[in-house]
Amino acid sequence: xxxxxxxxxxxxxxxxxxxxxxxxxxxxxxxxxxxxxxxxxxxxxxxxxxxxxxxxxxxxxxxxxxxxxxxxxxxxxxxxxxxxxxxxxxxxxxxxxxxxxxxxxxxxxxxxxxxxxxxxxxxxxxxxxxxxxxxxxxxxxxxxxxxxxxxxxxxxxxxxxxxxxxxxxxxxxxxxxxxxxxxxxxxxxxxxxxxxxxxxxxxxxxxxxxxxxxxxxxxxxxxxxxxxxxxxxxxxxxxxxxxxxxxxxxxxxxxxxxxxxxxxxxxxxxxxxxxxxxxxxxxxxxxxxxxxxxxxxxxxxxxxxxxxxxxxxxxxxxxxxxxxxxxxxxxxxxxxxxxxxxxxxxxxxxxxxxxxxxxxxxxxxxxxxxxxxxxxxxxxxxxxxxxxxxxxxxxxxxxxxxxxxxxxxxxxxxxxxxxxxxxxxxxxxxxxxxxxxxxxxxxxxxxxxxxxxxxxxxxxxxxxxxxxxxxxxxxxxxxxxxxxxxxxxxxxxxxxxxxxxxxxxxxxxxxxxxxxxxxxxxxxxxxxxxxxxxxxxxxxxxxxxxxxxxxxxxxxxxxxxxxxxxxxxxxxxxxxxxxxxxxxxxxxxxxxxxxxxxxxxxxxxxxxxxxxxxxxxxxxxxxxxxxxxxxxxxxxxxxxxxxxxxxxxxxxxxxxxxxxxxxxxxxxxxxxxxxxxxxxxxxxxxxxxxxxxxxxxxxxxxxxxxxxxxxxxxxxxxxxxxxxxxxxxxxxxxxxxxxxxxxxxxxxxxxxxxxxxxxxxxxxxxx
Ligand code: BGC
Numbered sequence: 001x002x003x004x005x006x007x008x009x010x011x012x013x014x015x016x017x018x019x020x021x022x023x024x025x026x027x028x029x030x031x032x033x034x035x036x037x038x039x040x041x042x043x044x045x046x047x048x049x050x051x052x053x054x055x056x057x058x059x060x061x062x063x064x065x066x067x068x069x070x071x072x073x074x075x076x077x078x079x080x081x082x083x084x085x086x087x088x089x090x091x092x093x094x095x096x097x098x099x100x101x102x103x104x105x106x107x108x109x110x111x112x113x114x115x116x117x118x119x120x121x122x123x124x125x126x127x128x129x130x131x132x133x134x135x136x137x138x139x140x141x142x143x144x145x146x147x148x149x150x151x152x153x154x155x156x157x158x159x160x161x162x163x164x165x166x167x168x169x170x171x172x173x174x175x176x177x178x179x180x181x182x183x184x185x186x187x188x189x190x191x192x193x194x195x196x197x198x199x200x201x202x203x204x205x206x207x208x209x210x211x212x213x214x215x216x217x218x219x220x221x222x223x224x225x226x227x228x229x230x231x232x233x234x235x236x237x238x239x240x241x242x243x244x245x246x247x248x249x250x251x252x253x254x255x256x257x258x259x260x261x262x263x264x265x266x267x268x269x270x271x272x273x274x275x276x277x278x279x280x281x282x283x284x285x286x287x288x289x290x291x292x293x294x295x296x297x298x299x300x301x302x303x304x305x306x307x308x309x310x311x312x313x314x315x316x317x318x319x320x321x322x323x324x325x326x327x328x329x330x331x332x333x334x335x336x337x338x339x340x341x342x343x344x345x346x347x348x349x350x351x352x353x354x355x356x357x358x359x360x361x362x363x364x365x366x367x368x369x370x371x372x373x374x375x376x377x378x379x380x381x382x383x384x385x386x387x388x389x390x391x392x393x394x395x396x397x398x399x400x401x402x403x404x405x406x407x408x409x410x411x412x413x414x415x416x417x418x419x420x421x422x423x424x425x426x427x428x429x430x431x432x433x434x435x436x437x438x439x440x441x442x443x444x445x446x447x448x449x450x451x452x453x454x455x456x457x458x459x460x461x462x463x464x465x466x467x468x469x470x471x472x473x474x475x476x477x478x479x480x481x482x483x484x485x486x487x488x489x490x491x492x493x494x495x496x497x498x499x500x501x502x503x504x505x506x507x508x509x510x511x512x513x514x515x516x517x518x519x520x521x522x523x524x525x526x527x528x529x530x531x532x533x534x535x536x537x538x539x540x541x542x543x544x545x546x547x548x549x550x551x552x553x554x555x556x557x558x559x560x561x562x563x564x565x566x567x568x569x570x571x572x573x574x575x576x577x578x579x580x581x582x583x584x585x586x587x588x589x590x591x592x593x594x595x596x597x598x599x600x601x602x603x604x605x606x607x608x609x610x611x612x613x614x615x616x617x618x619x620x621x622x623x624x625x626x627x628x629x630x631x632x633x634x635x636x637x638x639x640x641x642x643x644x645x646x647x648x649x650x651x652x653x654x655x656x657x658x659x660x661x662x663x664x665x666x667x668x669x670x671x672x673x674x675x676x677x678x679x680x681x682x683x684x685x686x687x688x689x690x691x692x693x694x695x696x697x698x699x700x701x702x703x704x705x706x707x708x709x710x711x712x713x714x715x716x717x718x719x720x721x722x723x724x725x726x727x728x729x730x731x732x733x734x735x736x737x738x739x740x741x742x743x744x745x746x747x748x749x750x751x752x753x754x755x756x757x758x759x760x761x762x763x764x765x766x767x
Contacts, residue, residue: 005061009061010286012058012071012278013058043059044057051126054072056070056071069310069311072129073132080093096335098529099149100552104343108163115163115165115167117335127173130174132177133150135161136181137184137204139152139568140562141559142469143184147528176221185568190259193594196598200602202717223236223239225259247752265295344623345522346623348624351500351502358454360399361455363389364441364449364456370461371459373530389457392537396542401453457502458504460483460504484515491519510555524537546660549623551619553605554605554619555616563600601762608677621730622733625655627655631663633649634649634739640743641744652694657692660687661690662730665681665700665729667707670724673720675766682726707743707749
């Protein structure tokens with residue numbers, strides 16, 4: 001390949017939107033691509049016709065046998081344009097449950113299965129790499145993209161991502177685990193400098209990625225927009241070469257997030273092989289850098305080699321004849337079941353599952369009618385339909401109240417017409433559902449509905465997405481007065497007639513629950529469960545599915561209780577100027593000099609709440625069932641550790657309905673020579689569907705690495721000597737059995753690169 005061809009392969013073919021007639025692109029004349037290079041422009045224009053709506057492409061060189069790679073979002077399903085100019089047919093994809101739902105299943109086999117279905121759509125629509133899964137840690141409940149991520153815990157995150165990657169890639173297509181790394185907020189995401197200790201990086205923010213890379217070898221990794229300890233992730237040799245490749249053995253290629261970083265030469269040297277979406281200016285910069293001696297061509301050769309090695313595996317290179325007709329009907333069943341399995345029953349006074357005598361349902365709450373299947377931005381899918389809660393109820397044989405439905409429908413038309421444009425401009429541009437203010441439910445309306453119906457459902461909806469964080473305010477983290485009044489009025493009216501009330505949370509992340517959760521009779525956390533959402537909710541309400549989901553993130557009493565709430569989302573850095581030289585073609589995105597210091601250090605989520613004994617509304621790992629489980633025979637195979645120990649427990653269904661139980665294993669280290677969180681999740685499992693009276697033995701292996709913390713001085717994973725406790729638990733606050741072992745002497749289990757040291761002192765939270 002010539003130098004020019006190499007540069008053209010390393011830089012993506014640009015952002016392209018199929019726009020309606022007369023609408024101007026924010027990217028200038030899209031067709032001209034590179035006005036100085038008509039051959040290149042023609043090639044790019046040709047590639048763009050392959051899969052309209054794909055986020056990116058790579059160049060192709062036919063005469064050299066180099067095919068393009070089509071890259072498309074995203075975590076909840078394939079995101080492509082559903083309609084194409086001049087064609088009658090459609091190209092809809094399945095909107096699967098968001099990552100938060102999948103994590104709440106605690107079922108890696110199920111996640112693998114969802115990945116298989118998702119990957120099949122990638123293959124059959126002619127795409128090579130799915131830009132998913134998203135797997136940043138849910139550090140703070142307000143991160144606007146938490147719905148695309150799995151958990152506040154790195155083990156759950158890593159295991160879920162690995163299962164997803166394996167499932168998708170089993171189709172012979174690739175994934176891009178993202179956003180590597182420490183992209184835990186949307187506020188100033190393109191310029192924020194995340195300042196984090198090496199220990200917190202290794203134990204929390206990198207750990208999930210490490211698990212996914214080692215267990216599943218994703219074809220690609222997407223570097224994140226932000227800086228980590230002073231350097232853009234995409235320009236960090238420490239991150240992309242020392243850690244990702246030298247320490248973990250990653251074999252694929254790294255691409256930037258769309259417009260990430262600011263210096264292509266630094267990106268190439270760091271091991272960021274591909275620039276996306278890419279601009280001709282960036283191609284010219286690379287060529288110039290080599291010609292002027294600032295960049296060795298051998299660096300480019302290495303990066304090109306990595307891209308080509310993945311290309312050899314891609315469907316496009318292997319001339320796969322895709323059908324453009326994936327089996328959407330079968331995938332609808334996959335998403336329906338996965339969503340039901342990820343719903344978390346937070347409260348239930350016995351009303352659920354609904355008795356057969358309950359037929360007439362009064363559904364309150366805007367989201368009952370305008371159900372939210374997923375979040376906004378690039379993580380949103382263009383699905384053919386969303387089953388609303390109302391439709392789900394009808395499909396399930398329930399009678400919904402027609403007058404109430406009419407009121408909501410009329411209200412929603414008007415409220416939507418008068419709604420302010422979304423504050424998040426990306427949402428405004430890319431579409432997605434922003435909930436409108438809740439309709440007022442008066443005491444009179446509630447009383448009338450209580451007369452006419454057997455039960456009330458109240459849905460509370462929230463949405464968020466790329467480009468903006470959530471707010472610790474009513475209407476977002478907290479309920480508004482109108483929502484609170486709705487819960488109170490409806491509950492009072494129905495209870496007066498001896499009837500009951502179920503609240504359904506149609507949310508993408510954590511909200512405040514403590515102040516109202518005991519008012520209704522049951523609370524079901526349905527999350528944003530994908531396009532079959534209404535059916536999935538009704539499967540759970542009716543008892544067709546016994547809920548077995550558990551929280552993969554803590555629900556605090558109030559936002560301020562969280563360990564990052566004082567520093568999230570950071571602050572402006574005085575004296576620095578923004579908008580540095582930006583060739584990315586994405587320069588319309590503001591770069592405010594911004595800093596976010598992770599003072600809470602290793603104390604994130606339950607690691608914080610448990611260690612500092614802070615009461616929560618729902619602990620990590622919490623979730624109820626329609627049946628009950630009894631744990632017994634918690635045993636360990638030895639009391640002195642060498643290499644590994646095996647812990648087992650018996651779980652018996654002691655209730656009246658078949659069900660599954662998620663079992664968690666927490667480790668408590670001696671904490672003498674090192675500061676340690678009280679509890680760290682080291683393994684988890686889920687029983688099969690147990691019939692009443694049936695039991696299952698679960699076993700868990702704890703290996704030396706599970707005992708370790710990251711010792712910054714030695715740059716090594718070290719297990720301290722002393723007495724350890726292993727807790728078999730139903731949640732982070734519900735321990736069912738404890739065993740222990742001793743580690744006679746300290747173990748240095750693995751020494752790794754000394755990388756990503758922060759340049760400044762961090763005022764770390766300590767026990
Ligand atoms: C997002 C990525 C996404 C990419 C391509 C970026 O703005 O951060 O998650 O994959 O766009 O759409």
